[in-house]
Amino acid sequence: MTKRNVVEWAVLAVSIAAIALLVAALILTGLNENRPADLRIELRPTEARTGEHGWLVPATVRNEGDQTAEAVVIEATATVAGEDEASEIEVAFLPAGSEQEVVFAFSAEPGSEVTVRLVGFQLP
Amino acid sequence: MTDEVSASVRDYIRAAGGGLIVGLPLLFTMEVWWHGFELPWWKILLLLGIGFGIVLGYSSIAGFRRERTVTELVLDSVIALGLGVVIAAVALVLLGQIDGTTSVREASGKIALESIPIAFGVSLAATQLGGEATDGDDGANPFERLLIAAGGALIFALNVAPTEEPMLLGIQAPFWLLVLVIGVSIVVTYALVFLADFGGRLRTGAGILGHPWSETLTAYAMSLLVSVVLLWSFGRFDGVGLGPIMGMIVMLTVVASVGAAVARLLVGGHSEASSD
Numbered sequence: 218m219t220k221r222n223v224v225e226w227a228v229l230a231v232s233i234a235a236i237a238l239l240v241a242a243l244i245l246t247g248l249n250e251n252r253p254a255d256l257r258i259e260l261r262p263t264e265a266r267t268g269e270h271g272w273l274v275p276a277t278v279r280n281e282g283d284q285t286a287e288a289v290v291i292e293a294t295a296t297v298a299g300e301d302e303a304s305e306i307e308v309a310f311l312p313a314g315s316e317q318e319v320v321f322a323f324s325a326e327p328g329s330e331v332t333v334r335l336v337g338f339q340l341p
Numbered sequence: 342m343t344d345e346v347s348a349s350v351r352d353y354i355r356a357a358g359g360g361l362i363v364g365l366p367l368l369f370t371m372e373v374w375w376h377g378f379e380l381p382w383w384k385i386l387l388l389l390g391i392g393f394g395i396v397l398g399y400s401s402i403a404g405f406r407r408e409r410t411v412t413e414l415v416l417d418s419v420i421a422l423g424l425g426v427v428i429a430a431v432a433l434v435l436l437g438q439i440d441g442t443t444s445v446r447e448a449s450g451k452i453a454l455e456s457i458p459i460a461f462g463v464s465l466a467a468t469q470l471g472g473e474a475t476d477g478d479d480g481a482n483p484f485e486r487l488l489i490a491a492g493g494a495l496i497f498a499l500n501v502a503p504t505e506e507p508m509l510l511g512i513q514a515p516f517w518l519l520v521l522v523i524g525v526s527i528v529v530t531y532a533l534v535f536l537a538d539f540g541g542r543l544r545t546g547a548g549i550l551g552h553p554w555s556e557t558l559t560a561y562a563m564s565l566l567v568s569v570v571l572l573w574s575f576g577r578f579d580g581v582g583l584g585p586i587m588g589m590i591v592m593l594t595v596v597a598s599v600g601a602a603v604a605r606l607l608v609g610g611h612s613e614a615s616s617d
Contacts, residue, residue, distance in 0.1 A: 248381065
């Protein structure tokens, strides 16, 4: 049996730790995967700003469920200068527990409060 | 002792380099990231297990060390996979595919899938790029050559399997074209290994598997199997009819069979280089 030196032992230890951590993470998160995709949209009007092409308001869309949501379409509506205006955004992938920053745009600062809604999404 | 340590460091740097060479194309393939969170967790674990099994098989033919006990063989394979995991994690962070907003489930899925090809590269580097040919090696036996062929098929096909293209090609191809593709694949791989006279041309061995045509056909069958496993792994068969499934398998096997041929050439070259 060939003897291993310090470097080889160290690499072996790191390898075992890395694999154990990875497998544990996969199993632990995997076993708790029972809730369907659960999307939350959080609008942040305080961070809104006026840009070259109108009024921009950032939002965070988060998936609190355990399943991936694909092609997530969300829509923000508001009344701008007396007219109803909608801003629609699609998020390609929203894995479980992950979040995505989006920005809704309106032609000008709305007179009413901005409301957001989930239009729909695909299951993987 | 210091020499020994620096030799080990050099070995691992070479191994990591090999891992990057094989793993980079897939680190830059978005379908692999997506599969990291789309595939069910048990399938990812299963793939990791299959990947480890292949690394184990590969290391048993040749690896970090020549004379080894079974324990050492397993430990070397653990190191290959472990290096794969670490390299995948670092690369995914550097590429911005894992950041503060990534969930543990998503990150672990991505790392697990990306670590598999890197681990293959690591164990390949330990065998093929080392420059030191085994003394008195008579070349791999037919069974080992088939295992090597499967490894080559896997590494080549793995780069293509997660993408949409084999699916599209398979769905669009008419039946007669698939038959033609099978024939051409077999002839091309036969020519590559036995006629093209590359540096590492195989010596044909004894027995049924030693015959050029039978080896070509067995290697093709092996490549078909690899394609089936890969396509199933990436969920390409879900909700798809038998026709398109056959098409996808045949089209992916074009890549797999060439990989199998290249792998056999590499190993053949290994034995010939040591005989001069």
